[in-house]
Amino acid sequence: MSAPPQCVLMVGLPGSGKTRLARxxxxxxxxxxxxxxxMWRRHGHYGRDFPRGEYLVRERPVLDDLATDLIAALQRGESVVLDHGLWTPAERREWAERIEAVGAAPLLVYLPATHEVLWSRLQIRNEETYNDANAMLFSEADLxxxxxxxxxxxxAEPHLVYDGHPERVLAALAAANSGDQQ
Structure with a gap:
């Protein structure tokens, strides 16, 4: 009997390293x-191709569609990483419940970073915004x-704190699949 598929749920602000770890x-x-x-594929750049105030309204159908895709992948036995920030306990609970409902195992990974680190990374990404779908144009005020x-x-929310070492996340996933505790 094979282990159930896993789903990594990221928790972090823009610039915290979610996409790097997800890749x-x-x-x-x-x-x-x-x-x-x-969002970039459907609507273009945040703050350039559509007004900043419309982000959440435009994002809701995208999240709904991707939730369907995520669940379908898990049902096929594929493990998934959701490259998204999940800023609130309610969001994280909603995604975890969906994942658990299909018999898959969620792992919450928190990517902490200081304001200085986040802003430094976002400034670099802002310079590359036309070439990278993850490089939305953010100001420091946005951050x-x-x-x-x-x-x-x-x-109250079991999670792994990401320390910049992907091999530790991979080890936690392997341990979860084998039933070991980290």
Whole structure:
């Protein structure tokens, strides 16, 4: 009997390293699902091709469609990484419940970073915004506003804190599949 598929749920602000980690997991056989990339494909650049105030309204159907894709992949036995920030406990609970409902195992991975690190990374991404779907044009004011709406997981939400070493996430996933505790 094979292990159930796994789903990595990322928790982090823009610039925290979610896509970098998700691409590593993709290289290890995970299907990477990215709402940012689908938003870019459907609507263009945030703040350039559509007004900033429309983001959440435009994102809702994208998230609904990608949730359907994610569940279908898990039902086929594929492991998935959701390359998305999941800023609130309610969002994380909603995704975890969907995943568990199809018999898959979610792993919440929190990618902490200081304001200085996030802003530094976002400035570099802003320079590459036309070439990278994940490089939406953000201002420092956006980052400050986002930080005020971000709730890191606490002890009530089992999670792995990402320390910049993808091999530790892979080890946690392997241990979960074997039934071992990390």
């Amino acid at each position: 590593v997991l993709e290289g290890h056989g995970f299907l990477r699902i990215s709402p940012d990339e689908e 400050i506003r986002f930080s005020g709406r971000f709730y890191p997981p606490d002890a």
